[in-house]
Amino acid sequence: MLKMPALDEGVLARRDRIVADLRAIVPGEGVIDSEAGRRAYECDALTAYRQMPMVVVLPSTTDQVAQVLRYCRDNGIKVVPRGAGTGLSGSALPLGDGVLLAMGKFNRILEIDYDNRVVVCQPGVTNLGITTAVQGDGFYYAPDPSSQIACTIGGNVAENSGGVHCLKYGVTTNNVLGVELVTIDGEVLRIGGKHLDADAYDLLGVIVGSEGLLGVVTEVTVRILRKPDTARAVLLGFPSVEQGGACVAAIISAGIIPGGMEMMDKPAIVAAEAFVHANYPLDVESLLIVELDGPAAEVEELIGSVEEIARAHGAVYARTSESEEERLRFWAGRKSAFPAVGRIGPDYYCMDGTIPRRRLPEVLRRMYELADSYGLRLANVFHAGDGNLHPLILYDASKPGDTERAESFGADILRLCVEVGGVLTGEHGVGVEKRDLMGAMFGEADLAQQQRLKCAFDPGGLLNPGKVFPVLHRCAELGRMHVRRGELPFPELPRF
Amino acid sequence: MTETFKPADAAQLREVVAWAAAEEIPLDLAGSGTKRGYGRPVQARHAVDLSAISGILAYEPEELILTAAAATPMAEIEAAISAKGQMLAFEPVDLSALLGAAAGGGTIGGALACGISGPRRVKAGAARDHLLGFHAVSGRGEIFKAGSKVVKNVTGYDLPKIFCGSLGTLGAMTEVTVKVLPAPPKARTVLLFGLDVAAAVRAMTDALNSPFEVSGAALLPASIAARSAIDMVRAAGASVVALRIEGTPASVAARCSGLRALLAGRAPDEELHSMRSRRLWVEIRDVGALLPDAAAALWRVSVPPAAAPAITAALPGDWFLDWGGGLIWIAVPPGTEAEATRIRGAVAAAGTGGHATLLRAPASLRAGIDVFHPQPAALARLSARVKESFDPKRILNPGRLYAGV
Ligand SMILES: Cc1cc2nc3c(=O)[nH]c(=O)nc-3n(C[C@H](O)[C@H](O)[C@H](O)COP(=O)(O)OP(=O)(O)OC[C@H]3O[C@@H](n4cnc5c(N)ncnc54)[C@H](O)[C@@H]3O)c2cc1C
Secondary structure (H helix, E strand, O other): OOOOOOOOOOHOOHHHHHHHHHHHHHHHEEEEOOOOHOOOOOOOOOOOOOOOOOOEEEEOOOOHHHHHHHHHHHHHOEEEEEEOOOOOOOOOOOOOOOOEEOOOOOOOEEEEEEOOEEEEEOOOHHHHHHHHHHHHHEOOOOOOOOOOOEEHHHHHHHOOOOOOHHHHHOOHHHEEEEEEEOOOOOOEEEEOOOOOOOOOOOOHHOOOOOOOOOOOOEEEEEEEOOOOOOEEEEEEEEOOHHHHHHHHHHHOOOOOOEEEEEEEEEHHHHHHHHHHHOOOOOOOOOOEEEEEOOOOOHHHHHHHHHHHHHHHHOEEEEEOOHHHHHHHHHHHHHHHHHHHHHHHHEEEEEEOOOOOOHHHHHHHHHHHHHHHHHHEEEEEEEEEHHHHHEEEEEEEOOOOOOOHHHHHHHHHHHHHHHHHHOOOOOOOOOOOOOHHHHHHOOOOHHHHHHHHHHHHOOOOEEOOOOOOOOOOOOOHHHHOOOOOOOOOOOOOOOOO | OEEEEOOOOHHHHHHHHHHHHHHOOOOOEOOOOOOOOOOOOOOOEEEOOOOOOOOOEEEEEEHOOEEEOOOHHHHHHHHHHHOEEEEEEOOOOOOOOOOOOOOOOOEEHHHHHOOOOOOOOOHHHHHOOEEEEEEEEOOOEEEEEEEEOOEEEEEEHHHHHHHOOOOOOOOEEEEEEEOEEOOOOOOEEEEEEEOHHHHHHHHHHHHHHHOOOEEEEEEEOOHHHHHOHHHHHHOOOEEEEEEHHHOOOOHHHHHHHHHHHHOOOOOOOOOOEEHHHHHHHHHHHHOOOOOOOOOOEEEEEOOOOHHHHHHHHHOOOOEEEEEHOOOEEEEEEEHHHHHHHHHHHHHHHOOOOOEEEEEEEEEEHHHHHOOOOOOOOHHHHHHHHHHHHHHOOOEEEOOOOOOOO
């Protein structure tokens, strides 16, 4: 059972007063305390965990955010920021004694600046909303999570989200130049901007991916790119996962960085085909979609190279998209893989570890052995270019014990990823889901150092506590140094 | 400084730092020491020479990663990866000559700790985008690691980002894992002659906004172009805009002609091929050949590209533009605070943000003025707390970034 920070009874006892005070800051419907109103916020997309927030606040100005945060700091009230709630790791899970700060009203694009190739927007703008605003002029925002219709750029910043195009174009952190951040002290900081370089400490670099633990983002400046001239995709089928994996390595070794390179294993292929009829071959063990984008001359050349490499690596199926419609059909199966697998589930649990790619065959084999021992089914989709796995565990939440088994299977998969030199999460974040596994990847000193950084932003530990870090330490305790005075050891240490 | 310690490995380094922390003795950290002239002068009692912590530990071209001990010479890294047709895509700048050391020196850890990226920044990202993970000894004398050894990771805070550019003030890195990428087989440069600053920035913007994937965009005013070793640039007798295109041969040829067609009629144009193109971008990257006065103070100004015309109009001294206007290199006589005020004043007057760093100047000047752009009070306080979270006794390169940090 997930252990969350102890409820602060003192805060709960003052709930009515707190709601009234918050209403004085954010008037009208911006403060929600009704049971029904709060219910809509009780979980993010990791629906296994639910918790009603004490109160929901929907600010609409930076000044309101600053006042709310200062109020919460002064009164020792916890705060959980939230975007669209599409997060898959429970990092926006509310706290029963906390304010849920929902940023949905920050939904305006503030500036489109083609001369500096940036868009400045509020954090509640959806990921796709940015591309939509600039695509008429031939531009787009590159990181494209599958949830892009719904998820917000603020959530993307907090999770450092990726997408199928991030091998070539980078994840969120590589495409964000600046933020306005409100600290728990209510200070409004402008970090970065439209220029390309940090001035001193790259604070933006740690704010991106900080899962709402360092501050509340109230404005984001992202880089936009010119849409490539052409994009074409090659669909490749292999008689084994090993051969598919070897083909991926060979493509990269040949100096080709495709716009996207995605792999699916047999169960995922079958599920996707049954769901969207993408014309996937069903007699292969692994399917690879390789998308080449860029100037037409280059795409032409690279498609030829990829086809050749695929043949040399035993591809038994190869088809290159001849039209935009066909290219989209290749992708349709991959993009709907989650719901497709969900259909046969009836429930699925999506994991997100990254591994060194060369370990793929071994990791897949061991995952299927685990699946057998847990008596659960498994399907795999995979950002093949960067080794980011999305194993989908199928289970039935209505069957007693199934959910717990799925979770413990998932934890085993993530430990396996770390064991082979990989990580717990490639793009979905730690949240509450992988919090207690952090020790598999980081030692105590590593985690303590990360938490000390958190203390520099939020000494009272009020921002999104209970997420990311398995054990909460007080900042004073973390800051203490155990000094040992005396002679410099290593008398033999070379010195000059 | 009384003594220089030269630890052989992370364990010995940890002992030195733990001792210094206990005794509250400030340390000056250096890899090969080529960039010692960058930043505010450090008042340290002892120096730590990290150069023994060296050597490539793992290089897996198909995984796109390389792990090396932090003081591995950059030259060794570049030799290893170029043998496999790969590169550090942020195009590390060789500041050695500029800062009075022998060219080609420098370590990978030093380059990342300075966090200075070359011309390809506009397309491929900065140094900070390529550091995936590291091991370090904190100012508490503790060994810790952060990030990972795979190209995609969001587990925990992204500490590699904040270590890039931290100039050794947060910890002494002992091991780094970087992302490497395939090097383009071919590069060409389209040159446009005689444009004024506004028209040149316009042309660079249009080029960077085109689908031709420009990977370098610089403006050399006429007097600067005259210093180039590349004949076609030197002999121009006018300002030169340089636009680089990299990739496979067929692609480069097609994109160059597309780009020239896009910009046709604005100015006379030319194309530089292979070696000459490569050498021009080394000149732009490493700066020294174009701003050769070794006695001048050198400023590095990072701004939104569109602000470049207004800012350069107000500038003293010699300057040129990289990053499509987003990076301004300026050489001025090393006088007093007046230049700092004027340069930072010009950035402020443009009103669109950015910052100016004094990259090179006599130590007396660097001790007297803000080498890094002064921060608003709240941000400065946060920076100081960040420093303390890694180095509570402020013993690692104290004052190198800001006084008291
Ligand atoms: C079907 C589906 C597909 C998905 N596909 C992908 C994918 O391809 N790639 C990928 O990376 N992710 C994917 N995700 C995960 C999810 O969409 C991303 O993590 C997304 O960035 C979350 O955005 P959100 O607005 O929903 O944030 P939320 O879930 O509301 O919040 C996420 C985190 O951000 C914090 N936060 C939100 N706004 C702010 C703010 N303004 N200031 C500070 N902190 C804030 C919250 O506290 C929380 O910690 C997918 C999810 C689903 C349901």
